[in-house]
Amino acid sequence: MPDPLFHRMTNDLGAYQRKQGSMMDFGFEIVAISxxxxxxxxxxxTSGKLRVTFAHDRFFLFEEILIVEFALYxxxxxxxxxxxxxxxxxYASMDEEEEPLxxxxxxxxxxxxxESGWAEFTNPGISNEELSKAVSDFLLNFESFTKSAFGFGMKSLASELKRSL
Known part of the structure; x- marks a missing residue:
């Protein structure tokens, strides 16, 4: 059964992201903004909570993760x-020792x-289409946040960060 705390994005930047009915979903909540x-x-x-589900079952939940870093990966x-x-x-974070996240x-x-050191169960496997769609949906939702918070879409944000490093 879907967790009611995870729902579709609202204009509130702290709201969880959730797309119902997909085999795989990424949900996030922004906790701190740069x-x-x-x-x-x-x-x-910039940090947030990140949740990955398969068929509505929680694969893992990170209570605090460098969410922009994850989105860039x-x-x-x-x-x-x-x-x-x-x-x-x-994905291995500069903020965590355990790999892979x-x-x-x-x-x-x-x-x-x-695979994740924080996994709550073994994933039986998903198709190319499901994985690609889950990542695309996450990035589309996350881009709404980045445009609002930083004035950049993901492509511009990635380019900006590569220039500054």
Whole structure:
């Protein structure tokens, strides 16, 4: 049964994101927003809660994560996946010692498996389409936040951060 705390995005930047009915979903809540609008502080000073579900079952919940950093990893993976649909996703944070916080690996049967040191169960595997859609939906929702908070979409935010590092 879906967790009622996770619901679709509202104009409130602290609201959880939730798309009902998908095999895989990313939900997030912004906890802290950087006072800086450019540079690395956008990544290091913006945090949030992140939840990943499979068929409405919680795979994991991070109570506090560098949410912009995670979104940038998703954005980079989505770009790479567009060029190479077998490209693995591996997220390790500068803020955490445990690795991976989240990884997706394509198996020989053509399904993607999720891995996390924080996983609450073993994921049976999802299709290319489900994984791609879940990441795309997350980035679309997250981009609404970045445009409101920083004045940048994900592509511009990624470019800005690469220039400042």
């Amino acid at each position: 006072k800086q609008r450019k540079g690395y502080r956008v990544v290091t000073d 998703c954005f980079d993976w989505q770009c790479e996946y567009g060029r190479d649909p077998t490209a693995s996703f591996y 989240l990884a997706f690996t394509l198996q020989l049967d053509g399904l993607w498996t999720a």
